[in-house]
Amino acid sequence: MMRTKLRRCIKAAVTLAVIAVVAAAAVLSAYLLPNKQKASANASGEGVLNVLRENTVSDNMTEALELSEEESTQTDAEVYAEDETVEAYYATSHKTEPVTQDIIRIADMYAVKGELTLKSYYPDAAGYTWELYDTDAKSWKILDSETVYDELYRPVSSVLLDLERDVMVRCSVGKENSEERITDVATVKCIKTVAGISAAETRLETGSGWLHSQDIPVKVTYSDNSSETLSGLYGLVFVDSLESSEVTYSDTGNMIETITTVNTECEYSYADAGEKEFVIRYRDKDKMYDTNLTVVSADKEAPVISAVSISDFEISNIDKPVTVEVSITAEDNETPYPELMYAFLPQETEPEEADWTANPKFEKDIDKNGTWIAYCRDKSGNIAAFEKKIIAVDQKAPELALTLEHSEWCQSNKIIADARDELSITYLFTCPETGEDSGWIDRNEYDVTKNGTWEVQAKDAAGNTAVKEITVSNIDTQMPIIKGITEGERIYEN
Numbered sequence: 001m002m003r004t005k006l007r008r009c010i011k012a013a014v015t016l017a018v019i020a021v022v023a024a025a026a027v028l029s030a031y032l033l034p035n036k037q038k039a040s041a042n043a044s045g046e047g048v049l050n051v052l053r054e055n056t057v058s059d060n061m062t063e064a065l066e067l068s069e070e071e072s073t074q075t076d077a078e079v080y081a082e083d084e085t086v087e088a089y090y091a092t093s094h095k096t097e098p099v100t101q102d103i104i105r106i107a108d109m110y111a112v113k114g115e116l117t118l119k120s121y122y123p124d125a126a127g128y129t130w131e132l133y134d135t136d137a138k139s140w141k142i143l144d145s146e147t148v149y150d151e152l153y154r155p156v157s158s159v160l161l162d163l164e165r166d167v168m169v170r171c172s173v174g175k176e177n178s179e180e181r182i183t184d185v186a187t188v189k190c191i192k193t194v195a196g197i198s199a200a201e202t203r204l205e206t207g208s209g210w211l212h213s214q215d216i217p218v219k220v221t222y223s224d225n226s227s228e229t230l231s232g233l234y235g236l237v238f239v240d241s242l243e244s245s246e247v248t249y250s251d252t253g254n255m256i257e258t259i260t261t262v263n264t265e266c267e268y269s270y271a272d273a274g275e276k277e278f279v280i281r282y283r284d285k286d287k288m289y290d291t292n293l294t295v296v297s298a299d300k301e302a303p304v305i306s307a308v309s310i311s312d313f314e315i316s317n318i319d320k321p322v323t324v325e326v327s328i329t330a331e332d333n334e335t336p337y338p339e340l341m342y343a344f345l346p347q348e349t350e351p352e353e354a355d356w357t358a359n360p361k362f363e364k365d366i367d368k369n370g371t372w373i374a375y376c377r378d379k380s381g382n383i384a385a386f387e388k389k390i391i392a393v394d395q396k397a398p399e400l401a402l403t404l405e406h407s408e409w410c411q412s413n414k415i416i417a418d419a420r421d422e423l424s425i426t427y428l429f430t431c432p433e434t435g436e437d438s439g440w441i442d443r444n445e446y447d448v449t450k451n452g453t454w455e456v457q458a459k460d461a462a463g464n465t466a467v468k469e470i471t472v473s474n475i476d477t478q479m480p481i482i483k484g485i486t487e488g489e490r491i492y493e494n
Contacts, residue, residue, distance in 0.1 A: 098123075099152040100210055106171055106186040109214060111163055111234035112284055113190060118169060120184065121156040126174040128157035133168040140170070151266055152210065165190050188234075196221040197236075197282045199293040200229045208273045208297040208334055213237050213266075216280060216293065238269040239279040239290065271297040273334050273380060299380035303332040303340060308374040308386050313366075321365040328360045328374050328386070335378035343375040347387070351375050366390055369422075398425055398458045400466040409476045417444045419458035419466065428457040451475050 104121035120128055130143040145159045161167065170185040200217040213236045221227040242262045249255055265281060275296050282289045311325035326344045331337065341356040344364050356377065366372070374386040398421035405414035419425045429438035433452035440459070448454065451473050459465040 098154040100154070102152075102210060104150075104154070104156060105184045106169060107184075107232060108187050108189070109232035109234050110189050110191045110220075110230050112193060113163055114285075116161055116163055116188070116234050117158050118161065118171075118186075118188075119150065119156045119158045120171045120173065121150075121154050122173050122175070122182065124176050125157075126176045129172040129174075130157070130159045131170050131172070132161075133170075143169075152268055161188070163188060163190055191220070191230075192222040192224065192226075194220055194235075194282060194284060194287075194289070195223045195225075197233075197280070197289045198291045199280065201293075203294045203296055205296045205298070206271060207300045208271055209301070210268050211238075211271050211295070212268055213280065218280065218282070218291065220282075233282065235283050237265040237267060237281050237283060239281045240264045240266065240269070241279070271295050273297050273299040299334040299378065299382065301333050302382040302384040303330045303335070303376040303378050305330040305374060305376050305384050305386040308388050310388065310390065321367040323363055323365050326362055326364050326374065328376060330360070330376040330384065332376075332378045332382075334380065339379050341377040343377075345373055345375070347371040347373055351383075396421075397464040397466040398460050400456070400458045400468050402456055402468050402470040404470065404472065404474075406474065409474050411476060412447060412449045413472055413475055415446045415448060415454055415456065415470060415472070417446075417456050417458060419444065421458075421460040421464075423461035425458050425460055428459070430455050430457075448472055449475065450477075 101123045103123070104119050106118055106120055118130075120130075128145060130145045131140040132143050133139075134141050143159045143161075145157050147155050148158050150156045157171070159169075161169070166187060166189050168185065168187050170183055173182045173184075175181070197218045197220055200219050204216065214232050214234065216236060217229055217231045218233055218236065219227055219229050220233060240263070242264070244260050244262075246258045246260075247255060248258070265283070269278065275294060278293045278295055280291050280293050305328060307327075307329040309327045311327075313322050313324050328342045328344070330340060330342075332340060338358070340360070341358055342360055342362070343351040343355040343357070344362075345351055345355060346368060347370060356375075369390065372388050372390050374388060376384045376386075398419040401418045403416045403418070405416060415429060417427055417429075419427070425444075426440045426442060427438070427444055427446075428440050429446040430436065431448070431450070431452045431454045434450045436448075436450075438446050446456075451471075453469055453471045455467060455469050457465055457467050
């Protein structure tokens, strides 16, 4: 009898403790929720919809332990779990830089009657003009638009429509520093009330990157039980769920586990290379329908090579390979830097597996002149290429042509050497008749004040030399000769 009363007293105390905790949680929730919603309203930018449902449910996982005479000194073990889901709407704060520069162009879509928003975005847009086709007047009418920030922080142009029937909309985009204009046209089709959705394909293959929820094909079931498969369903979003738990203990030592589930509704979700499970939701006012979808993403974007450098080397006129150090700087949207592969080959040579290395700095024997290609490959097999022109072995002398600045009589002249070569050139001007010698100089011109035959040499960095001669014979160094002076009719002669 005493044991029974003791057990009842313990259970009553535990029950009162649970009621107190639940009441406190409800009061705290009622206080926090309006403050969160108020903060959301004051946040700048267009919101990522965070849906947090708060249902404080006390799931008594109580084990009714029957106390035996041997267990009469033990305390009843009672465990309580609360599943708490908070529901509120938050707007993302504005960031300066967009997450992506992907274009948003209007496309055909399907929506039930009511308000909907259309968006357009071009990174280099100077302005947007929205128009609605008036079927009665058979003309286009200008729509009011505004610039807002979407959840990827892009400054998008948007218009609000009140859909009652099928409409046609167009958006004309002007480009910065250009007279070019891009015009996108789309039809918004009015559909029946949606009663459910399911994935049109259980596995959807696509490229990696940002996915737009409205691009996902879904099978739509209407209220009259008819159905069709649509791409471009307005109101379709991705749902990301995140659970967290917090464990506390009551005054009597019982564990209380509070589980919070955060559901985030968003138009965009990032698909990494590989498989990913998505929850797709259709929302029409207070109605929601969810379905699951497996997205298989393949990385189709090649790495980006930003720089290729070659170590210094001595150009030779002897036909033998020159060893250099090649350094390739690259990055990829998916493959981590340490997993990228590199190669460096002549232009007409395709890389084979043995040519690839994981080291971005490596030695290479340059055995021919011309264009070489630096390659970078990611783990999905996408390859980027970067051209580099190299002259390592030069056995060809420069092409040399000589001219004089003046062809008429003059007191000084200038020899001009026009030499062409892939490498840098130095010049030597000499005249055996006068003994003049310029020494090797970088200038391709040389001033002369005496007539004579000049020898000009042009030498490239590999030591190949071209030689030509030019004769200077129009420099006048003689004074005039006076043969007579006339005064009246008398002539004085020497």
